[in-house]
Amino acid sequence: MDFEYTPEQEAFRKEVRRWLEANITPDLCVDDAMDERVSGDRETFERRVTWQKKLNAAGWVGLSWPQQYGGRGATLMEQIIFNDEYSQVRAPVLPGYMGVSLAGPTIMQWGTEEQKRYFLPRILNADDIWCQGYSEPNAGSDLAGLQTRAVDMGDFFLINGQKVWTSGAQFAQYMVLLARTDADAPKHQGISYFLLDMKTPGVTVRPLVLMNGHRHFNEVFFEDVRAPRENLLGPKNGGWKVAITTLMFERSFAGNGCQVS
Numbered sequence: 001m002d003f004e005y006t007p008e009q010e011a012f013r014k015e016v017r018r019w020l021e022a023n024i025t026p027d028l029c030v031d032d033a034m035d036e037r038v039s040g041d042r043e044t045f046e047r048r049v050t051w052q053k054k055l056n057a058a059g060w061v062g063l064s065w066p067q068q069y070g071g072r073g074a075t076l077m078e079q080i081i082f083n084d085e086y087s088q089v090r091a092p093v094l095p096g097y098m099g100v101s102l103a104g105p106t107i108m109q110w111g112t113e114e115q116k117r118y119f120l121p122r123i124l125n126a127d128d129i130w131c132q133g134y135s136e137p138n139a140g141s142d143l144a145g146l147q148t149r150a151v152d153m154g155d156f157f158l159i160n161g162q163k164v165w166t167s168g169a170q171f172a173q174y175m176v177l178l179a180r181t182d183a184d185a186p187k188h189q190g191i192s193y194f195l196l197d198m199k200t201p202g203v204t205v206r207p208l209v210l211m212n213g214h215r216h217f218n219e220v221f222f223e224d225v226r227a228p229r230e231n232l233l234g235p236k237n238g239g240w241k242v243a244i245t246t247l248m249f250e251r252s253f254a255g256n257g258c259q260v261s
């Protein structure tokens with residue numbers, strides 16, 4: 001088996017290395033990118049947002065995204081090469097990793113054209129940072145056992161409930177949120193998937209401080225939160241399939257240590 005790069009792949013690797021070495025600065029470098037995937041403070045977060053915008057302007061964010069959505073349409077080998085070089089210079093996981101790796105691809109698959117046009121460019125450019133509202137205190141490992149409710153009020157859904165272990169919620173502008181929209185349906189069939197603006201009145205974020213001082217995780221509370229109907233992703237009561245789509249992308253992220261694709 002030949003493990004050598006092709007001439008094209010070697011040229012790509014050199015291009016990536018030159019750009020990273022010319023643009024990475026010491027204040028961005030980390031010892032353990034995954035351990036520090038959520039910024040420890042606002043200053044670090046803002047510095048990394050600027051870094052993502054710079055990467056995006058150069059065409060290095062959303063490597064695996066189709067070109068029609070602003071990505072590079074890179075091959076799997078090009079993604080592997082980029083991530084290897086990115087790790088070599090000790091660059092940080094992007095602040096928008098959740099949007100780039102999970103929310104964005106899910107919106108590509110399930111979103112309306114209006115949702116795609118609005119959200120996808122903003123995800124790539126770190127204009128919107130995303131978090132994931134799945135886990136709940138009383139659901140344990142049974143995701144479908146969630147109890148956060150979203151009542152259909154016509155033009156909007158009225159949301160009440162709580163999420164927990166929400167990574168990066170303190171910095172996020174949007175959340176992909178699972179909520180129960182039909183309490184009488186079988187539990188996998190009464191769930192809907194929302195793109196929730198974290199600035200909506202009634203959303204409260206409370207940090208969970210770990211023993212090592214890290215503030216990766218949060219509790220998020222929803223009290224009479226109004227989610228516009230146009231921010232429903234996929235069909236009402238069909239959110240379980242949308243959620244599984246996100247989880248499949250999450251498995252890919254966890255498996256390959258992807259930073260920016």
